[in-house]
Amino acid sequence: MIELHRVWKVFAVGPVKVPALSDVSFRVAKGEFVTLHGASGAGKTTLLRLLYREELPTEGEIEVLDYDVPALRVREVAELRRSIGVVFQDAKLLPGRTVYENVAFVLRVLGTPRREITPRVFDALRAVGLSSRAQAYPAQLSQGEAQRAALARAIARNPLLLLADEPTGSLDDTMAAEVVDIVKDIWAGGTTVLFATHQARLAAALRQRTLTLVGGRLVKDEG
Amino acid sequence: MLGFLFGEALRDLRRAGRVAVAAILLITLSLAALGGFWLVSANVGQAAAHWRDRVRIIVYLKREPSADDAHALVERVLAMPGVGAVRYVSKAEALGTLKQVLGKDASVAEQLPANPLPASLEVTLTAEGTTPEGARGLIARLSGLSEADEVGGGIDWIERLARGQRLLEVIGLGVGAVLAMAAILTVTTATTLVLHARRQELEIMRLVGAPELVVRLPLLLQGMLQGLVGAVMAIWVLIVLYTIAGPRLEPLVSQTLGLERLTFLRPQTVVALMFAGTMLGGFGGWLARGRTER
Numbered sequence: 189m190i191e192l193h194r195v196w197k198v199f200a201v202g203p204v205k206v207p208a209l210s211d212v213s214f215r216v217a218k219g220e221f222v223t224l225h226g227a228s229g230a231g232k233t234t235l236l237r238l239l240y241r242e243e244l245p246t247e248g249e250i251e252v253l254d255y256d257v258p259a260l261r262v263r264e265v266a267e268l269r270r271s272i273g274v275v276f277q278d279a280k281l282l283p284g285r286t287v288y289e290n291v292a293f294v295l296r297v298l299g300t301p302r303r304e305i306t307p308r309v310f311d312a313l314r315a316v317g318l319s320s321r322a323q324a325y326p327a328q329l330s331q332g333e334a335q336r337a338a339l340a341r342a343i344a345r346n347p348l349l350l351l352a353d354e355p356t357g358s359l360d361d362t363m364a365a366e367v368v369d370i371v372k373d374i375w376a377g378g379t380t381v382l383f384a385t386h387q388a389r390l391a392a393a394l395r396q397r398t399l400t401l402v403g404g405r406l407v408k409d410e411g
Numbered sequence: 412m413l414g415f416l417f418g419e420a421l422r423d424l425r426r427a428g429r430v431a432v433a434a435i436l437l438i439t440l441s442l443a444a445l446g447g448f449w450l451v452s453a454n455v456g457q458a459a460a461h462w463r464d465r466v467r468i469i470v471y472l473k474r475e476p477s478a479d480d481a482h483a484l485v486e487r488v489l490a491m492p493g494v495g496a497v498r499y500v501s502k503a504e505a506l507g508t509l510k511q512v513l514g515k516d517a518s519v520a521e522q523l524p525a526n527p528l529p530a531s532l533e534v535t536l537t538a539e540g541t542t543p544e545g546a547r548g549l550i551a552r553l554s555g556l557s558e559a560d561e562v563g564g565g566i567d568w569i570e571r572l573a574r575g576q577r578l579l580e581v582i583g584l585g586v587g588a589v590l591a592m593a594a595i596l597t598v599t600t601a602t603t604l605v606l607h608a609r610r611q612e613l614e615i616m617r618l619v620g621a622p623e624l625v626v627r628l629p630l631l632l633q634g635m636l637q638g639l640v641g642a643v644m645a646i647w648v649l650i651v652l653y654t655i656a657g658p659r660l661e662p663l664v665s666q667t668l669g670l671e672r673l674t675f676l677r678p679q680t681v682v683a684l685m686f687a688g689t690m691l692g693g694f695g696g697w698l699a700r701g702r703t704e705r
């Protein structure tokens with residue numbers, strides 16, 4: 189499902205070179221739930237962005253869903269992304285559209301037949317417990333609700349792979365546990381999950397295989 | 412899907428707001444200018460064509476030929492390239508026509524000791540012969556006839572009219588082109604605003620792997636819509652001008668140019684203007700897309 193081989197990502201900030209990822213290699217099999225743990229700045233977001241080709245590696249090989257990711261052409265990038273659901277660290281909800289419209293927007297853009305849209309949007313909203321907030325605008329949501337809306341948008345098109353970048357980022361423990369339960373339900377439905385978090389306690393509580401990043405190096409792979 | 416794309420395009424138009432309105436007005440202006448010049452030029456062209464049909468070249472003969480010689484002469488002239496018809500006018504017929512024209516003063520003519528009018532040939536040109544070169548060549552050839560005394564008539568002034576028409580077309584195209592450039596730039600600006608307002612949507616589209624067409628088409632469509640609305644308004648402006656100014660101008664035009672009626676643009680031209688507007692707008696929208704592409 190995912191395979192990285194000796195991947196480096198070095199950002200050049202002016203004359204300074206910032207190695208965000210250093211010599212990272214690992215594999216994730218189909219159907220796995222993998223926690224990606226690391227302190228702020230450890231390189232979690234960078235790693236996820238490499239997987240859906242929002243960044244190119246400075247060096248190394250990346251394979252996702254049998255695609256040779258760095259070598260993809262524009263059309264194939266779109267193809268790859270259609271199979272991946274991403275919960276962005278900053279949610280990226282469209283402020284001018286309701287929760288319903290935010291989820292429906294992605295389905296429409298991807299050419300889902302009209303009559304399938306409403307049921308699929310509500311399935312996704314039900315899965316994250318947000319059906320009652322369908323007509324709310326993002327500004328009217330609590331942070332937990334906003335993150336669940338972003339999650340609903342990511343799962344509405346049944347992706348093979350779910351990349352969740354700190355979906356519990358700013359939530360208290362009870363709300364974080366709720367979101368974790370939702371992600372686990374999605375995983376139980378057969379979706380492969382990569383779950384990034386900086387919270388050690390949460391990573392431990394997930395009780396799944398955990399990749400630990402420290403300063404861009406993969407220092408631990410256990411569980 | 413198409414409904415969705417159109418919905419997005421309309422949403423975009425609303426977002427571009429005042430700039431989109433300015434773009435539409437500029438398209439209206441440029442196409443109205445283009446169409447206006449076209450309209451005038453078409454009417455001038457029609458006047459020129461009208462006069463071309465009536466062009467005669469008169470060959471005055473040195474002496475009146477016998478009936479047989481006249482017949483042979485007519486045949487020879489008829490064989491010349493560009494000649495449509497030839498009529499022989501005898502001295503007597505010429506005098507008869509003069510008397511008719513003089514009417515009650517015809518007695519003046521009767522007092523003449525001898526018929527002073529020469530016999531002549533009235534030569535009508537074929538449609539192909541009615542070009543400046545064709546007419547000039549024919550006049551030269553007719554002047555070369557041993558029987559010919561003097562050759563009159565020609566189409567020089569009609570050519571001046573036709574040149575005027577072509578000048579109008581060039582000016583119209585020039586003014587239209589300048590305004591069209593301004594219109595394209597304004598559509599591009601409007602679309603850039605749309606892009607800015609939509610950058611979050613576009614980012615999401617990109618991130619979830621929307622097909623390029625879905626990203627691009629609404630932008631193209633909103634540009635084309637601006638163009639189409641502008642073109643329809645331009646045609647409307649022309650129709651209004653034509654209905655208001657037409658009846659007032661017709662008497663003048665019929666006296667000077669010999670046209671009884673002014674004609675409006677042909678349906679094909681109207682369609683062409685609408686098409687041009689749509690293309691202008693689409694081009695503007697497409698340009699904006701190109702500028703922001705990564």
Ligand SMILES: Nc1ncnc2c1ncn2[C@@H]1O[C@H](COP(=O)(O)OP(=O)(O)OP(=O)(O)O)[C@@H](O)[C@H]1O
Binds near residue numbers: 200207208227235386
């Ligand atoms: N576009 C960029 N240009 C320069 N440096 C960058 C860029 N993106 C990330 N970095 C650097 O790479 C390192 C890793 O960043 P990254 O965002 O991957 O960390 P993270 O683990 O996601 O952190 P957080 O938990 O705060 O989200 C950081 O030092 C960051 O400053």
Ligand SMILES: [Mg+2]
Binds near residue numbers: 232233234277353
């Ligand atoms: Mg991050």
